[in-house]
Amino acid sequence: MNIEDFDFDLPEELIAQTPLQDRASSRLMVLNREERSITHHHFYDIADFLEKGDCLVLNNTKVLPARLYGIKQDTGAKVEVLLLTQMEDNDWEVLVKPAKKIKVGSTIVFGDGQLKATCIDTKEHGGRILRLEYEGILYEVLDELGEMPLPPYIKEQLDEKDRYQTVYAREQGSAAAPTAGLHFTKELLGEIEQKGIEIAFITLHVGLGTFRPVSVDNVEEHEMHAEFYQMTEATANQLNAVKQRGGRIISVGTTSTRTLETIARDTNGLFEERNGWTDIFIYPPYQFKAIDGLITNFHLPKSTLIMLVSALSDRDFILEAYNKAVAERYRFFSFGDAMLIM
Structure with missing residues (x-):
């Protein structure tokens, strides 16, 4: 399957630059796979499409204020660092700009020296392994020095950091928000329950x-970067009970989907307590074992995310929906509108 099979024309002005004042007032496109119908609603209507006994699965990761601006200790050159993944102790995988300035042994200083980082290894595509030095609690240091790592297509300043967090974010460690969850308010979650x-x-x-964009023509040759996931015993038991009584599992976002499918592919569709690293890449054709529906935002052309969404339905139907979203002036990407596929 070729990368061009997942392309579509997207006017730049449809890329949402700021979140709506009311999270739940985003528009909602509903795709019925069986009827192949497309209807238009608002996100606060989401419960109308769910039934008693269904289960929404939310990713409770919390975004770190992980974009840091510092100087190279020996030259004073400005350096931008994006913390991605904690490897062990105080070693982090990061992206660095400009990467050519940071070699093994280079030290970067942030703020007035509250945080220092020394490069101990190099990776491709501007990746580095940095060893951090600081006093106190790292997350408190990052709250003081760091900025939210907004995607590069968002040019506007984010006035409130919490608007790039879900209202249920709890587990620190993410380099980006699970954006499908940004539409939920505490009030809406209460109504759903x-x-x-x-x-x-x-x-x-x-x-x-x-x-990381897909840089190969043949989709099957793309390799996903591994990400850490965790499912508790309580959640596994809850989801198994939903399955056993015939309820539907609705994944909120592609990150939740990848976690659920990673576990279910090894257990014949059941769930169990587990944590680890997943590099699962979902694209057509794919037989889903865990989920019955998906809530997701509108994604970049040629991205792994639109490939995952296409695998849940079919590519032609998804691209038809995307073209309708463009014609109806839906808002795209992280701060944009939502889609429900059932």
């Missing part, structure tokens, strides 16, 4: 894969 729809939480810390 009152209807008898369950809510379950898993964790996947979004890493380098979110920032």
